[in-house]
Amino acid sequence: QKEVEQDPGPLSVPEGAIVSLNCTYSNSAFQYFMWYRQYSRKGPELLMYTYSSGNKEDGRFTAQVDKSSKYISLFIRDSQPSDSATYLCAMRQRTGGFKTIFGAGTRLFVKA
Amino acid sequence: DTAVSQTPKYLVTQMGNDKSIKCEQNLGHDTMYWYKQDSKKFLKIMFSYNNKELIINETVPNRFSPKSPDKAHLNLHINSLELGDSAVYFCASSQASGTFQETQYFGPGTRLLVL
Numbered sequence: 632q633k634e635v636e637q638d639p640g641p642l643s644v645p646e647g648a649i650v651s652l653n654c655t656y657s658n659s660a661f662q663y664f665m666w667y668r669q670y671s672r673k674g675p676e677l678l679m680y681t682y683s684s685g686n687k688e689d690g691r692f693t694a695q696v697d698k699s700s701k702y703i704s705l706f707i708r709d710s711q712p713s714d715s716a717t718y719l720c721a722m723r724q725r726t727g728g729f730k731t732i733f734g735a736g737t738r739l740f741v742k743a
Numbered sequence: 744d745t746a747v748s749q750t751p752k753y754l755v756t757q758m759g760n761d762k763s764i765k766c767e768q769n770l771g772h773d774t775m776y777w778y779k780q781d782s783k784k785f786l787k788i789m790f791s792y793n794n795k796e797l798i799i800n801e802t803v804p805n806r807f808s809p810k811s812p813d814k815a816h817l818n819l820h821i822n823s824l825e826l827g828d829s830a831v832y833f834c835a836s837s838q839a840s841g842t843f844q845e846t847q848y849f850g851p852g853t854r855l856l857v858l
Contacts, residue, residue: 639783639784663844669784672851672852673851673852674747674833674835674849674850674851674852675786675833675849676848676849677846677847677848680844680846682844717784719784719786730788730791730799731788731847733785733786733787735783735784735785736784736785736786738784
């Protein structure tokens with residue numbers, strides 16, 4: 632079993648839809664949770680990060696962490712064609728070299 | 744100005760050849776990384792250097808050898824290339840290792856195809 636599981640999609644939605652992207656993890660030592668966005672033929676860029684269980688909002692994006700269920704989500708409101716990209720969840724332990732473990736990434740297509 | 748740059752962007756080569764990929768960051772960061780992203784977009788760390796010292800060395804074949812001439816550069820040399828080495832290789836950098844909250848900045852990637 633991989634440490635981080637993420638459905639690769641693809642996920643196709645119409646413009647304006649609410650998008651929900653999810654990851655599950657098995658290592659309860661993960662303390663720091665991130666979402667990266669990767670456009671085609673580009674490097675990943677950090678979109679959001681959070682430490683604790685609960686919600687964190689930034690504009691149209693909300694990151695949610697449920698440590699008891701080992702489950703994280705990224706919600707995108709009012710999705711735009713420019714949101715079309717691959718979204719990778721990532722997480723890190725507080726100790727052990729701070730190695731970042733990435734999910735496989737979910738490809739999202741937002742149709743105009 | 745490009746923060747993390749990699750050369751070349753594309754590399755097509757024959758099996759058995761030796762090749763190098765170069766990475767440079769102008770962010771003044773102390774830590775640099777090499778990641779491999781396979782055809783299914785799975786991104787996995789290979790190496791990490793902090794101030795020219797190796798701090799993460801994942802289970803990769805010893806045909807892969809990173810070299811850090813200074814803290815702004817981290818190069819990756821690959822000997823005896825194999826078909827399975829075909830992937831996109833990303834360089835990244837972060838301010839300092841030692842805080843687990845550090846943000847990593849990625850380069851544009853080098854697309855390696857081994858024929």
